Amino acid sequence: MGTTIRDVASEAGVSTATVSRVLAKFSGDSLDGGSFLPVAEKTQLRVLDAVSRLDYRINYTARGLKTQSTMMVAVIFPELANDFFMNVAEGIEQELNSRAYTMLMASSLNSIEEEKKRIAMLAERMVDGMIITPTGTRGDHLQALADQGLPLVMVDRIVEGTNLDAVTSDNEGGTFQLTRALLADGFRRIAFVGGEITLSSARERLSGFGRALAEAGIKPDPSLICLGGMEIEDGYEHMRRLLQRPEAPEAMVAVNLLVHLGMERCLLDFNPDGMGKEPVIAGFDESWFTTFLPACRYTAAQDAVGMGRCAGRRIIEKIREKKSGNGSPEGKTGETIIRLPVAINRSDKINTKQNNNLYYGGKTWQ
Amino acid sequence: MGTTIRDVASEAGVSTATVSRVLAKFSGDSLDGGSFLPVAEKTQLRVLDAVSRLDYRINYTARGLKTQSTMMVAVIFPELANDFFMNVAEGIEQELNSRAYTMLMASSLNSIEEEKKRIAMLAERMVDGMIITPTGTRGDHLQALADQGLPLVMVDRIVEGTNLDAVTSDNEGGTFQLTRALLADGFRRIAFVGGEITLSSARERLSGFGRALAEAGIKPDPSLICLGGMEIEDGYEHMRRLLQRPEAPEAMVAVNLLVHLGMERCLLDFNPDGMGKEPVIAGFDESWFTTFLPACRYTAAQDAVGMGRCAGRRIIEKIREKKSGNGSPEGKTGETIIRLPVAINRSDKINTKQNNNLYYGGKTWQ
DNA sequence: CTGTTAGCGCCTTCAG
DNA sequence: CTGAAGGCGCTAACAG
Numbered sequence: 175m176g177t178t179i180r181d182v183a184s185e186a187g188v189s190t191a192t193v194s195r196v197l198a199k200f201s202g203d204s205l206d207g208g209s210f211l212p213v214a215e216k217t218q219l220r221v222l223d224a225v226s227r228l229d230y231r232i233n234y235t236a237r238g239l240k241t242q243s244t245m246m247v248a249v250i251f252p253e254l255a256n257d258f259f260m261n262v263a264e265g266i267e268q269e270l271n272s273r274a275y276t277m278l279m280a281s282s283l284n285s286i287e288e289e290k291k292r293i294a295m296l297a298e299r300m301v302d303g304m305i306i307t308p309t310g311t312r313g314d315h316l317q318a319l320a321d322q323g324l325p326l327v328m329v330d331r332i333v334e335g336t337n338l339d340a341v342t343s344d345n346e347g348g349t350f351q352l353t354r355a356l357l358a359d360g361f362r363r364i365a366f367v368g369g370e371i372t373l374s375s376a377r378e379r380l381s382g383f384g385r386a387l388a389e390a391g392i393k394p395d396p397s398l399i400c401l402g403g404m405e406i407e408d409g410y411e412h413m414r415r416l417l418q419r420p421e422a423p424e425a426m427v428a429v430n431l432l433v434h435l436g437m438e439r440c441l442l443d444f445n446p447d448g449m450g451k452e453p454v455i456a457g458f459d460e461s462w463f464t465t466f467l468p469a470c471r472y473t474a475a476q477d478a479v480g481m482g483r484c485a486g487r488r489i490i491e492k493i494r495e496k497k498s499g500n501g502s503p504e505g506k507t508g509e510t511i512i513r514l515p516v517a518i519n520r521s522d523k524i525n526t527k528q529n530n531n532l533y534y535g536g537k538t539w540q
Numbered sequence: 541m542g543t544t545i546r547d548v549a550s551e552a553g554v555s556t557a558t559v560s561r562v563l564a565k566f567s568g569d570s571l572d573g574g575s576f577l578p579v580a581e582k583t584q585l586r587v588l589d590a591v592s593r594l595d596y597r598i599n600y601t602a603r604g605l606k607t608q609s610t611m612m613v614a615v616i617f618p619e620l621a622n623d624f625f626m627n628v629a630e631g632i633e634q635e636l637n638s639r640a641y642t643m644l645m646a647s648s649l650n651s652i653e654e655e656k657k658r659i660a661m662l663a664e665r666m667v668d669g670m671i672i673t674p675t676g677t678r679g680d681h682l683q684a685l686a687d688q689g690l691p692l693v694m695v696d697r698i699v700e701g702t703n704l705d706a707v708t709s710d711n712e713g714g715t716f717q718l719t720r721a722l723l724a725d726g727f728r729r730i731a732f733v734g735g736e737i738t739l740s741s742a743r744e745r746l747s748g749f750g751r752a753l754a755e756a757g758i759k760p761d762p763s764l765i766c767l768g769g770m771e772i773e774d775g776y777e778h779m780r781r782l783l784q785r786p787e788a789p790e791a792m793v794a795v796n797l798l799v800h801l802g803m804e805r806c807l808l809d810f811n812p813d814g815m816g817k818e819p820v821i822a823g824f825d826e827s828w829f830t831t832f833l834p835a836c837r838y839t840a841a842q843d844a845v846g847m848g849r850c851a852g853r854r855i856i857e858k859i860r861e862k863k864s865g866n867g868s869p870e871g872k873t874g875e876t877i878i879r880l881p882v883a884i885n886r887s888d889k890i891n892t893k894q895n896n897n898l899y900y901g902g903k904t905w906q
Numbered sequence: 907c908t909g910t911t912a913g914c915g916c917c918t919t920c921a922g
Numbered sequence: 923c924t925g926a927a928g929g930c931g932c933t934a935a936c937a938g
Contacts, residue, residue, distance in 0.1 A: 178914095178915055178916085179915065179916060179917095180915080180916095188924075188925085189924065189925045189926075190915090190916075190917085190925090190926095191917080191918080191924070191925060191926080192923090192924060192925075193916095194916065194917055194918085195917095195924090197916095197917095198917085212923060213923070213924085214923060214924085217923080217924080231660070231663060231664050232664055232915095232916085233664065233666065233914095233915055233916070234664050234665050234666070235601055235604045235605050235610060235665070235666045235914090235915080235916095236605050236914070236915035236916045236917090236930090237915080237916055237917075238601045238916090238930095239601050239602050239605050239914090239915080239916075239917095239929095239930050239931065239932090240915080240916050240917045240918085240929080240930050241916085241917070241930085242930075244601060246644075246665075253630070254626045254627075254629045254630050254633065255623060255626040255627045255629070255630050256626070257621060257623065260620045260621040260622070260626055261620075261621045263620045263621075264619070264620050264621050264647065267620065267646065267647055271646075271661075276644065276646070276661060276662070276665060277644075277645060277646065278612075278642065278643075278644050278645075279643060279644075279645040280633065280637075280642070280643065281630065281633055294597070295637075295642060296642070297597060298597050298598055298599065298600050299600050299601070299612075299642060300599065300600065300601045406828065432828075435828055435829060438832065439831070442831070442832075462772065462798075462801055463801060463829045463832065463833070465805070465808070466804065466808075466829065466832045466833055466834070467829070467832055468832070544930095544931055544932085545931065545932060545933095546931080546932095554908075554909085555908065555909045555910075556909090556931090556932075556933090557908070557909060557910080557911095557933075557934085558907090558908060558909075559932095560932065560933055560934090561908090561933090563932095564933085577907085577908095578907060579907070579908085580907060580908085583907080583908080598931095598932085599930095599931055599932070601930090601931080601932095602914090602930070602931035602932045602933090603931080603932055603933075604914090604932090605914045605915065605916090605930090605931080605932075605933095606913085606914050606931080606932050606933045606934080607914085607932085607933070607934095608914075
């Protein structure tokens, strides 16, 4: 339907090859090789003129067929309606767009089966690379894809059975600091709430919690480790059980924002007389509204946008390495895991005009 | 690199045409025409066998070049890190995936310039259709695209200068009911806070507010209409100014969730002694955490996922119409605007186990 | 029912 | 510096 390269060629009175050559020069990646086929200045102008006169748009589908590169990167998250993932997505998009790549986003619906289906679907689309927050416990299918030559980067979660590059947060350090803050406030009986041990992020967070207790010379009480779940309802249930115990904890660390929300909701529903004093929560993740959560005292803010940018840059590097034929043999680069720091904030200091922290995700890394 | 249709053909001892034919039969849309070219049962099996033996994957890029259809739908939102939009996205994705379409998502960064760039970028990708929440005031560029033959559906916002299909919420009715609820509670001096009048959704919400006042026989006080902005900071600023007034309103209607959040944050920062009694807000939009906002009394919950599903279905219909050559001449179908109802909830009833409403977006519209 | 053929729009040697 | 020609992988007539 649209005007093709041939139309431009005849309009400019040159061959399609020539048009193609000047197009290559002006089409996004002026960073690649640097050296383009030489075209006479005035021919170039004639072509460019014809292009704009005809409002010619390059057809990436055709180009992709020839070059085996679609300039598209697939991004797969466990779910879309999730503030954290979407901030990561914004970061990714920023990097991709600045290099003329397009983002193809899909959700795995928190299901390993769906994840595999989506991956298959996207692979058929000949994407140049893929960024994924894996869902299952193991990532053999991801490793297989990478071994097959597809540039692949994991984000947020790191999964067993792979040696892929990954970008994530300093989960261990985050809960370490969160717990330490509670200890400094004088709390001793501290519970850890939520966390699917199949997820690397949850395991790491639990481990940071343990380290802080150890440092303080407190031997961990297993009954205060309330593992399981990463959703609102899980936080709700854990909290309900904690409230029913004769000896409630003095403070709690929530494994993530959703669990934290569930805990708060539960406190709202059942007046926490059993808690003795005011319940106190230190929660991983921060958002616009965490400051409104009554029990929230500390939060660990991840640099979600930064993680996205980082992952975006990494995938583009890998794509370039592959194209230029460089890179270690078989694409089996040793894994590089990047961990971005998290920021611990006191709840009442969040989102104030004063600390310029009004917008979640506004910070960028590096 | 990958195995091609030719490999499969030779492996199965047939021609590529035959392979293509059985592939068409098993490749997603069994809903389309229904009638496929006949292939002998046993040939079919041989092909399918070869396909799985070689682990052949269809190359959509090549197919797209031939069929002029990529089975991709572009989705453009003003921003990604937005709970509402992402719930819409989930709805869209559900519909698209169920029909073998893939979602290509981009953000316009709330800028009309970026929006145009993204559209251009995606058009080059030969997408089959596009769903967009427009950013600017006018949509001439969108109409142009549609006139050019690209199936196009607007979601959430409706923009001037187009006659495109659209899916949105009953914005007018939402604020009408929200305001009515406040009136029923005895409030008389009610403010309307926030709202970019360039956005159809904001205009409609303001209009519902006016109708409710009129119905109650209250003549609107212009000084209580605090227009401008849809972001957190806007709500914050409006609220600050309201607090400084000698005669503060008794209750307020917030144009959306972000403005609502800003208002609440402001109330937290400046103790609202000027308000006389407890401030009360009725806010458009609902989320997991609205129940924690101290001033929040009512919310209007949009069916975001439903809107997405609706838009997804619509775009697929339009794509099909176009393919089958039906549809009114020039694709200039009269516009169809679908408005999904919103649900008004009392804040303290939200997210309780009892009302089974724990998950925002869990509801779907037919 | 199945094979042959001719491109879809573009890029890329290889000659000129 | 530029043009001609072949083909990326697939599908859609048109013959058999």
